[in-house]
Amino acid sequence: MTHVHNGEIRAVIIDVDDTLCLTEAACFALENEVLELIGATPIERSVHRATWGQPLLTALPIRSPGVDLARFVAAYPPVLGRYVADGLLDAIVPENLRALDDLAAAGRAVYVLTSRTEEEMRHLLAPDHALAGRVRGVFHADNTSFGKPDPRAFDEFLAQTGLPPSACVYVGDSPGDADASLGAGLRFIACLQSGVRDRADFAGRAVDAYVPAFPDVVTAVADLELHPIAT
Known part of the structure; x- marks a missing residue:
């Protein structure tokens, strides 16, 4: 039609x-910083770009296989706040x-x-x-x-x-x-x-x-x- x-x-x-x-580049750095804090697998840039646009918690198991989402969610807000305060994001x-x-x-x-x-x-x-x-x-x-x-x-x-x-x-x-x-x-x-x-x-x-x-x-x-x- x-x-x-x-x-x-x-x-x-x-x-x-x-x-x-x-924000893609900043989010790539931010997410990897949080993953490092919780000892999870870092994200490859090509994978981050390929899954860009998906909700974070939907994309994260693809970006970092085996990631503990509960630990990520707990560690994420302070890092996010610092990125925003430093003018690195948004x-x-x-x-x-x-x-x-x-x-x-x-x-x-x-x-x-x-x-x-x-x-x-x-x-x-x-x-x-x-x-x-x-x-x-x-x-x-x-x-x-x-x-x-x-x-x-x-x-x-x-x-x-x-x-x-x-x-x-x-x-x-x-x-x-x-x-x-x-x-x-x-x-x-x-x-x-x-x-x-x-x-x-x-x-x-x-x-x-x-x-x-x-x-x-x-x-x-x-x-x-x-x-x-x-x-």
């Missing part, structure tokens, strides 16, 4: 990792914040939807964080029933906002992001800034637009309104 996406884009939903901020650059402001100025509601847990998002949800006032809502593993790549990852977002999927676009960096959003009827923009993936990784998926850097999302969203795409 052919679907034609047209009309106003009222909401832009954004992934966190390697979309809103570049630093959102000013041009990305300006892009969020530009989306809002164009009349678009901005949301975040991520596979992270609430614990992993806690610092980004703080009332004094730069994201405060810039996003209407944040959907994560602890307030949604399903995770990407399941299209039902958007169930709570669609139910709470009352928006039709055709009026929404999701911005992410992985094929799983594309599968979830397109399967739910949303449009999808692939952000390739991290270099972890390229267009070939999205083969067979009706991606609406590719952007080389996150700030290009502003123009890409406007172009989608002007040039409907049949999928």
Whole structure:
């Protein structure tokens, strides 16, 4: 069946990792530091990149076979806190914040939807964080029933906002992001800034637009309104 996406884009939903901020390299170092603390097998970079985009505790047994997840979970928060405090993780650059402001100025509601847990998002949800006032809502593993790549990852977002999927676009960096959003009827923009993936990784998926850097999302969203795409 052919679907034609047209009309106003009222909401832009954004992934966190390697979309809103570049994090794969930092997470690779962070996870290996925690694994060293608990005496577990370190992760190879190729394996980390291949499983990037999966929820951490889902990917970890693949990244570090035999890892004791309970010990990892106990050792993880202090290391995560230090990485955040030292500016090594989740630093959102000013041009990305300006892009969020530009989306809002164009009349678009901005949301975040991520596979992270609430614990992993806690610092980004703080009332004094730069994201405060810039996003209407944040959907994560602890307030949604399903995770990407399941299209039902958007169930709570669609139910709470009352928006039709055709009026929404999701911005992410992985094929799983594309599968979830397109399967739910949303449009999808692939952000390739991290270099972890390229267009070939999205083969067979009706991606609406590719952007080389996150700030290009502003123009890409406007172009989608002007040039409907049949999928």
